[in-house]
Amino acid sequence: MVRRFGSHVQAYLADAGWFIPASILLLAIVCYPILRAIGLSFVHESLANGFHTEFAGLDNFVRILGDSRFRGSLTTTLLFTLASVTAEFLIGLLLALSTTSLRKWRNLPRVIFLVPWTLPTAVIAVLWTWIFNDQLGILNAVLIRLGFIDSPIAWLAQPATAMAAIIVADVWKTTPFVFLILLAGMQNVPQDLYEAIEIDGGGIWAKFRYVTWPHLLPFVFVAVVFRLVQAFAIFDLVWVMTGGGPGGATETISVYTYQMYMRYLDFGYGSALAIATVVILTLAAGALYRMLVTRYERIF
Amino acid sequence: MRGPNRGAAALSMLMEPDGTGVWQDLVNEFQSLNPNISVRLVEGPPATNTREDMYATSFLSGEAGFDVIYGDIIWTPKFAAAGWLLDLTSRLSTSDAEDFLREDLRASFYQNRLYRIPAFTDAGILYYRKDLVSPPPETFEDLQRLAKTFQSGDRWGFLWQGKQYEGLVTAYLEILWGFGGDWIDPDTREVLLDRPEALRALEFLRSTIGTISPASVTTYVEEDTRTLFQNGRSVFLRNWPYVWTLMKESPLRAQDRVGIAPMVHSPGHKSAATLGGWGFAISKYSRNPDAAWQFVQFLSRPEQLRKVQLRLGLIPARKSLIPSVFTEILDSARMRPPIPQYSQASDILQRWLSAALTGRVDPERALSNAARETRLLLGL
Numbered sequence: 181m182v183r184r185f186g187s188h189v190q191a192y193l194a195d196a197g198w199f200i201p202a203s204i205l206l207l208a209i210v211c212y213p214i215l216r217a218i219g220l221s222f223v224h225e226s227l228a229n230g231f232h233t234e235f236a237g238l239d240n241f242v243r244i245l246g247d248s249r250f251r252g253s254l255t256t257t258l259l260f261t262l263a264s265v266t267a268e269f270l271i272g273l274l275l276a277l278s279t280t281s282l283r284k285w286r287n288l289p290r291v292i293f294l295v296p297w298t299l300p301t302a303v304i305a306v307l308w309t310w311i312f313n314d315q316l317g318i319l320n321a322v323l324i325r326l327g328f329i330d331s332p333i334a335w336l337a338q339p340a341t342a343m344a345a346i347i348v349a350d351v352w353k354t355t356p357f358v359f360l361i362l363l364a365g366m367q368n369v370p371q372d373l374y375e376a377i378e379i380d381g382g383g384i385w386a387k388f389r390y391v392t393w394p395h396l397l398p399f400v401f402v403a404v405v406f407r408l409v410q411a412f413a414i415f416d417l418v419w420v421m422t423g424g425g426p427g428g429a430t431e432t433i434s435v436y437t438y439q440m441y442m443r444y445l446d447f448g449y450g451s452a453l454a455i456a457t458v459v460i461l462t463l464a465a466g467a468l469y470r471m472l473v474t475r476y477e478r479i480f
Numbered sequence: 481m482r483g484p485n486r487g488a489a490a491l492s493m494l495m496e497p498d499g500t501g502v503w504q505d506l507v508n509e510f511q512s513l514n515p516n517i518s519v520r521l522v523e524g525p526p527a528t529n530t531r532e533d534m535y536a537t538s539f540l541s542g543e544a545g546f547d548v549i550y551g552d553i554i555w556t557p558k559f560a561a562a563g564w565l566l567d568l569t570s571r572l573s574t575s576d577a578e579d580f581l582r583e584d585l586r587a588s589f590y591q592n593r594l595y596r597i598p599a600f601t602d603a604g605i606l607y608y609r610k611d612l613v614s615p616p617p618e619t620f621e622d623l624q625r626l627a628k629t630f631q632s633g634d635r636w637g638f639l640w641q642g643k644q645y646e647g648l649v650t651a652y653l654e655i656l657w658g659f660g661g662d663w664i665d666p667d668t669r670e671v672l673l674d675r676p677e678a679l680r681a682l683e684f685l686r687s688t689i690g691t692i693s694p695a696s697v698t699t700y701v702e703e704d705t706r707t708l709f710q711n712g713r714s715v716f717l718r719n720w721p722y723v724w725t726l727m728k729e730s731p732l733r734a735q736d737r738v739g740i741a742p743m744v745h746s747p748g749h750k751s752a753a754t755l756g757g758w759g760f761a762i763s764k765y766s767r768n769p770d771a772a773w774q775f776v777q778f779l780s781r782p783e784q785l786r787k788v789q790l791r792l793g794l795i796p797a798r799k800s801l802i803p804s805v806f807t808e809i810l811d812s813a814r815m816r817p818p819i820p821q822y823s824q825a826s827d828i829l830q831r832w833l834s835a836a837l838t839g840r841v842d843p844e845r846a847l848s849n850a851a852r853e854t855r856l857l858l859g860l
Binding site for chain 1: 527529532533536537558561562563643644645699820821823824827830831834849853856858859
């Protein structure tokens, strides 16, 4: 065992040389900003003090605890994340299940479903802003023609509907991602297990419950964690569609952090907000990992 | 696109979308007078905040992204405190200093140095239906009484901007000043939002909702209120001077049924209008500060301001160009707190005012929260 480990190390060191150029690049563009943000979160450096760097200890983090706007944006972010990831997961799963069972033309829907995922988010945001436009938007036109509403609704101008509009746009854009991951997972399921269930007289539900789902769990974990992280850090869609409005109703943590940096020019506190977001996310991902993957390991 | 001359200078300026083309016309005129200077006009998005962020991004990188800044009056302290603007104190001529409106010029200073040349001014105005109400009200009680008397089925008493945005702050400030209160003391930076005057001002605005103002006033911005007033749907309107220009063609103004007056106040206090406006500044990172100054001087000359006034309806910040109807109101204009953290202070006030006006928080608590958060912000 020890010898095998030793030769592994040797082989690793020999190969490591090849990683050096990429590692330097990675250090420069990933690690440096992260370390800088961590450093900044412990200092006061803002417009108010003429951008001088003064050690702040935990001041910035204490300030977060009493910041009602941070709490508001955290709630908004959680609401957005829960709603959009749940919808994306359910719709993605349904699409993946239904296209796997197709015998002919199975590639066609896969290609079509992927289109929204390939478009840039800012473009999609503009697209949906027009769909939701109160005067010219197609959504109001359709609803009025169908008789559901009498007069146009200013979707993006009211807190609740603006939030819903952003969630809809996000679900449209990122469900394909979940779909793709789950589809890959389904290719992984040994087909003979389905035959075994059939021999035992199990139906569709039994196949899903005892074969598909357990095999899919690690993929569910990957899809959900990736989506969770992305949804929690949502910025572009919100920024383009509402800018965080109306009245801060759609202000997510990223939007608030951006404001702190770019508008209020408070780099210390802005960094503390960013670090707090990372900590919250890591805790959430860790909890999810324990929940899903431990369960998967118990099954096998 | 540099000119052939050796001393050629290229300038750029970010601005609002130039819908009428008046700015490009001015640039062309300037370039034909100064063949060795070329000016690139960058049309930014219409949202003021976004352009403010674009300027900030370019300055934070330390690059000469934009040489000349066409900016909102409330950016001055922030940009100056950040060290992004060129000190213009010694460049201003005495005759210009005398012609610019006093308060507009005062708002162009930060810590006793001049960083901005005023171009256009703005101030909150009370529009009233002359055919119904004459003379215009002077006190809050007058306004409430007259509004109630003359409002009817399809006509409201008083329209103002109640949405959570900068407009709400400007409208509230006029009421607050009218009650003799203030937001942040410009000299001591003391936060005065938990004083009785601040509460009285907020209570006044709240009392109008559903009585003399429609319930949806808390979602209105300038244009919503202008459209309603212009169509005869209100007795009073709080808005900016541009409404006067835009109403020129409307039947109400053509028949002389609309008047303008300073905002109302409480007995023993004075009317006050929130000062707004636009002006020019020069980036500290500009490689051609002298060419930039030549361009700013050109733009802020009375002839050029007058051209923009005619095309866009803006009011030049020069005494010599002020239409006489506005003189009294512009005299009562007061600037918003000239602090670098203005946008953050305003966001705090907007959030709590809106929370109180929509009934989510009790007014007294809203103001004490706003005061506490503002003090925290200012490090008091």
